[in-house]
Amino acid sequence: MKTASTPAGQRTRAVIYVRISQDRTGAGLGVARQREDCEVLAVRMGCDVVEVYDDNDVSAYSGKKRPGYQRMLADLADGVATIVIVWHTDRLHRSPKELEEYIALCESRGVTTHTVQAGHLDLSTPGGRMMARTFGNLARYESEHKGERVARARQQKAADGLWAGGIRPFGWGVPTGKTRKKTVTTVDPDTGKESKDEVEVPVLDMNQLVPAEAAAIETGIDMLLTGGSVRGWVKWLADKGFTTTRGNPIVPAEARDMLMRPRNAGIAVYRGEEIGKGKWEPIVDEVRLRGVVAVLKDPARRTSPGSTPKWFGSLIYRCGIKGCTGTMICTRAGGARRPSYRCPTQHGGGRRADKLDEYVADLIVNRLSQPDAVDLLKAGPDDVDVTALQLEAETIDQRLRNTANLFGSGQISMPEFTEASNAARAQLEGVQRQLARAAVKDPLVGLVGAKDVRAAWEARELDQRRTVLRSLLDVTILPARRGRLPDGGYFDYDAIKIEWKR
Structure with a gap:
């Protein structure tokens, strides 16, 4: 977007770049405020703003492509402008590699950078480059520190047995009667232009079961424990009209993961590791969960596409x-x-x-x-003491956490930690195999x-x-x-x- 100005050639050509990493409302207010401040600076400098580049709701730290930023670099390489105006340097970069590429381009094209908050950065001088790199390292530190805080908060929620966020898991999520605002992005199929709309969506209680979905999970687990297949359950789900929580058809890989989730038995997980009991309502008991996991992880189980016989006695008679x-x-x-x-x-x-x-x-x-x-x-396996096995599994879990804490505090070395944790995990696998024996049913x-x-x-x-x-x-x-x-x-x-x- 261009602004009216004096005739071309009499004033310096500048571009403005604005970005906000998270726009929760979708209204673009953050980038709008940045643009206003940048335009004021452009007037004060006597510049002609020939283009404004906008990356709304895009993080520089995440590594995702920023269309506006990439378009600006291409235009600067073509000589569109010799000045870049931003609200702060951290709007441009949060990655040292990205910063170095920007410095190289600015040096080769004689482009200078001006910020509303941090002043002028002359990247043609050692001092200017040092300041840019200092600001970049600080921005990187802030991003990494924020990431650690977010990860720690999620870990704490998981440890407390609470929902840590993400896509609604199939089986849970009952409307509370409250709503929240959500930004929905749509793309025009003809022009490719994105538009953002704000909609009201219900707030869900992730500790409460969705009865129909929970019953579907239980049906799938019972199918597998009595000799059924994942593909058979997928067909059953499709016939009943079930989809993923995003509204897509459920495919075998997703169905397999859904059946094996520790969450189904009320077990909390963080980064793939079971860390304790959750506060949500379980769908099945731990015995049946361990049983279906054992069935699906059995190396002898045939899972290649197209290998399932279509006739009752095929390969049996x-x-x-x-x-x-x-x-x-x-x-x-x-x-x-x-x-x-x-x-x-x-x-x-x-x-x-x-x-x-x-x-x-x-x-x-x-x-x-x-x-x-x-x-x-x-007869079922009378020699399996389910209660004792579950208690033993919890004890081993606690031992694993204690070992991790000792290593984290420097009280044991890496070899000691590895040896202790490997032994505990081997014991836990043995316990879980015994629990699985108690779950598999006579067909x-x-x-x-x-x-x-x-x-x-x-x-x-x-x-x-x-x-x-x-x-x-x-x-x-x-x-x-x-x-x-x-x-x-x-x-x-x-x-x-x-x-x-x-």
């Missing part, structure tokens, strides 16, 4: 051809109209997939519907004793049904008789060998 030890896969080999199970070695004919899966599923549902089905349930739980076993069976995702199949049956597919069978059909049920494992 065994081939019954003599001498073959392979499992069956479901394909449409040879232009078949319907998918069929075949051995990957291609010997023997196929077996119609829908009829075979229906037959095996009916066997399972009918068996689990019998009065004595409760006898099939496996028959929820089916045995259900009012309608078939409805409960059909409500389970494919991975959970496959886990039940693995747990209950060995299914071997023998060579089928050819042609029409005595019952008038063509599907040879007698060629399906069933062995119950329980």
Whole structure:
């Protein structure tokens, strides 16, 4: 933006740069006040202001790109002006590297810098450069000191079991009835120009559960503990209309993180480390949290995209051809109209997939519907003392914190700290594995004793049904008789060998 002035050539050309690192209201009042003061200085100096560069709500310390600043440097390199006017040097730089680049440009183009608060900086002289670097180092110190204060405040909040800020976590955040102002930035798709609007948003209580979201987390954890998959839970979430707290679809990586959060069990975390109990309402107990973490971190768990079978018995049914030890896969080999199970070695004919899966599923549902089905349930790990393990975990956590405090105060050396903390973490991992044992459920739980076993069976995702199949049956597919069978059909049920494992 240009200001009216005397004819070009009679006065010195200057540019103004204004910046504020955090504009909480979005009104731009901070940069507006800076600009007013800079314009007064320009008039007093007798300068023509040919351009004003504005970076609102952008920190110089954060390392983020500043479009206005970059545009100013390009214009100065092109000779647009020979004077830069700013409110203070810390509006220009908070990084020594950035300052040196600015000094080099000013030296090569004969540009001088004038500030409202710190006076004239002649970067062509050693004294001027020394002052600029001194101001820059002070600004850097202030930024780092502020960063430490912010980090310490967040650490203290975490230690006190309080919400430390950030994106609302899925599962918590109930409106309190109060509102606060928030700045929303929108970009015009045609011009690329940004605009900021101030809106009222509700203030949330991050210690209170959002019932529907909390129930969704609990459903996901139960799915995983009974043989389900993250992808199955993601599909369930999408079918129910759940999104992230930002309104985006939930993808498997996000879903996995959501299920493994210590926060779910009311455990506070700071920089990735568990540091104690939070003051928010937990969704699940610690035992179930440790269980789902153990399941998801199991190295044997298959997680590669596209590897999940689409059919009930795929890679579970065994081939019954003599001498073959392979499992069956479901394909449409040879232009078949319907998918069929075949051995990957291609010997023997196929077996119609829908009829075979229906037959095996009916066997399972009918068996689990019998009065004595409760006898099939496996007993839980009676040798796991959950209360004692949780107490032991808390004791080890406290030992880790005490060790860190001793190292921080200089009472122990780095090797001593490393040795002690590694030993404590190894013990903690062992405790958590034992807690996980107590959480993983028999896949028959929820089916045995259900009012309608078939409805409960059909409500389970494919991975959970496959886990039940693995747990209950060995299914071997023998060579089928050819042609029409005595019952008038063509599907040879007698060629399906069933062995119950329980």
